[in-house]
Amino acid sequence: MMEETPTQNIDKRIQMAVEAFQFLKNTTINERAEFMNAVADQIEVLGVELLEVTHAETSLPLARLIGEKARTTGQWRSYAKAVAAGIYTEARLDLAQPEKQKGDLRKYNVGIGPVVIFGASNFPFAFSTAGGDTASAIGAGCPVIIKAHPAHPKTSQIMADAITTVVKAFGWPEGVFSHITGTSYEIGAYLTQHKDIRAVAFTGSFHGGKALFDIANSRENPIPVFAEMGSINPVFAFQNLLETKAETLAKEYIASLTLGVGQFCTNPGVFISLKGKPLDRFITVLKEETQYVTPVNMLHKGILESFEKNRSSAIEQPDVEIIMSANTATEDSKVSASIIKTNAQTFLNNPVLSEEVFGPFGVVVACETKEELVKIAQELKGQLTITVAATHEDVRNNDTLINILKDKCGRLLFNGMPTGVEVVYAMQHGGPFPATTDSRFTSVGPDAVKRFVRPISFQNWPDEFLPEELKNDNPLQISRMVDGVMNSESLKLQTI
């Protein structure tokens, strides 16, 4: 069981974060990048002991955990590199023009203030205590208060200790990083309501994310909440492609649907196509392939129970045909894949069928007409990803539909499956509501840092008091926009 951090300790930690923010504001991007690389080093030396603890807490296979650990240190390092390059500093200098009576104006991004981060259960390393949210907040110059996920408390503590070790080694104020534990709803609400918190990041259910969003917006001083709340990640499969590649597509789809027991927010939960022989062939292969899926334990009992409940609810809807219904093996809570089939009208009229079932569960929607495909696209809520399974010819034949799909997601795939979220600059992991609360930001890739900064302009300040990022001689040698032109030069100005 997880001990709950008492409220007075939380208050104390937030006060420490407020003080640490004054310190962090005056660190340079290079200093923060060094810190972030040191955290990566520290996580890297955590050996098999960490993996075993996490495996015991999450049931995730060791191979996956090894991969996720590498991904996690990769996040710290790549975000550090981007921070040090000054990409999120966005320095802009408009120099004085005394002849036009224009003053000197210089703007850059600073951290927004103390950030509360809610760890996710499905990525105990990469989206949890030492995950991408923590790395991006610290990169931005914000102290972090982690609300540990109760499904892997020991893992969370090991990661928190790793970060704390680095805080101490750097001689930074303890308040740069705080680890809060507890299972109650109230503790999350308390953190989100606290007047000194300036932003919240969350990965989890719609219910949880939306509750935090509402709390944050009803504060006396509202704050941004970046909640990634899942998605059904539809796959739209078109005729030419399906005619030639039904088998391959079925194998790719089932592999993606069952990867990690379907416990990914980019799990392709819905497959939409015109009815007909190609789709029948797709379904036949799907049925065969599903039989070979090895049942695996889900992350924790709560997720398993939700999966069973939501899966049953979907399967029991009228006008739904079961393609494959794999019951949970009762003795050890292992699950494999379940897939149902329905028609467009049923799908459109029954909202239960377009709700996310977190786990290995798919809905195949067989449309009568192209118009039904368009209608489904129009009615879709916001998604993290949408996949267009198509030939070039299919794309040309369906431009209206594809244009609509662009408004409905953060990432649009041409073939391939959406699971596997690369940690690169071009990644957009965030889509229109309700996929996330703010489609303008990503929670994966170095651009995740953007969530936690805000600009401040300095007007007519003497060079000696400006932050390093804005000084005339550009000591950090970052790329800056000077009078509208990007360069990394030193300015030869008379010091005022």
Place this chain on the structure above:
Amino acid sequence: MMEETPTQNIDKRIQMAVEAFQFLKNTTINERAEFMNAVADQIEVLGVELLEVTHAETSLPLARLIGEKARTTGQWRSYAKAVAAGIYTEARLDLAQPEKQKGDLRKYNVGIGPVVIFGASNFPFAFSTAGGDTASAIGAGCPVIIKAHPAHPKTSQIMADAITTVVKAFGWPEGVFSHITGTSYEIGAYLTQHKDIRAVAFTGSFHGGKALFDIANSRENPIPVFAEMGSINPVFAFQNLLETKAETLAKEYIASLTLGVGQFCTNPGVFISLKGKPLDRFITVLKEETQYVTPVNMLHKGILESFEKNRSSAIEQPDVEIIMSANTATEDSKVSASIIKTNAQTFLNNPVLSEEVFGPFGVVVACETKEELVKIAQELKGQLTITVAATHEDVRNNDTLINILKDKCGRLLFNGMPTGVEVVYAMQHGGPFPATTDSRFTSVGPDAVKRFVRPISFQNWPDEFLPEELKNDNPLQISRMVDGVMNSESLKLQTI
């Protein structure tokens, strides 16, 4: 009187905006920049007739209106230049690495969708129908629905006609720009609630901005509201500066406080300093200078009434000393300046005194100790601007306080006064709540475009279907980040 656009017409215009968005999404940044320059041309040819209409509607002097008109066309042109340069496109390409099984991922910013903009009364050109919000939304690729400000309906109509003329000349869909009129609260709420609206921009009162913010967040699909809700823009004056420059500072302060009859959101409504002889001298000069202020008409009757009400309320507070109380000349509603003085304890304990009085009204706060200055800084709500009136020595002596001030504003001035908001990249016109609803964005300067975009990633798309901004050969010759490195090169890749 202004006619109210009927609800069914609003629905029709929003539907047209939805369709126009599909068109705008496929325009290039160059096409949008051409459109924006054409709007500037069209506004430029509006001659003395416009100025006379606006002068009659707003009481603003012709010289000011000529300046504001130039500022307005300057906004369209400078935002167009920034849009064409691809600054807000933020193209990021991470090319495929087949040996690592990594796909091709390309991200850029698209318009967020139809935007509702509420015109402001105090800038009939620059922050109204054809103002910076409209320019930045169209630059982002978003159709605009203007809710005209009822204080200058004829001006609004002339500006709307100018934009519509350009829409027609370009053969763009009519729904790119819509002009909605009406005075009721319900019409604003109706627009903000409409399911197809994707963002709202507003400049005006806290009451109005916060109401829209709350409506937008309680929608089924919440949307961002960029409300700029005013500010008291404190001036912190320090000892060394005040000892040597009390007279100059008093003249600068009164000039800024009464500029445009104090009807600027950056009006420096509060002046904070240690008590003593230098402050007494400052006040003496202030008193003299205030006498020379010519009474001028305010923008409209509503603003005048609010000013009188809020001014009286502040003056009537206990422990407040009147430095200068200029009553309104009843025959013609002209106002000059009013200034009161109080001590730090009264200012801290009486929230009425730190509320914005929109108009030429100032509060001088005389502190007993430096600790009181710090306390006031700590208790300050978010501000658009804060001015530090100081010598270099003063800055060195007050670094804790100045560090706090950085958290409380969007723009920090070293001497000089905050009125006069330059339209440049380095401008930040937006501060922590309640100055604005979102401190991460500016509503002045080309960066205002950022408010209305969101990123979308394309994974493994064939070159022919990618937007121009992301195609291999970089036909728009914009600067893009390719595998983490900025360049404007064409990529020599085998087309997939």
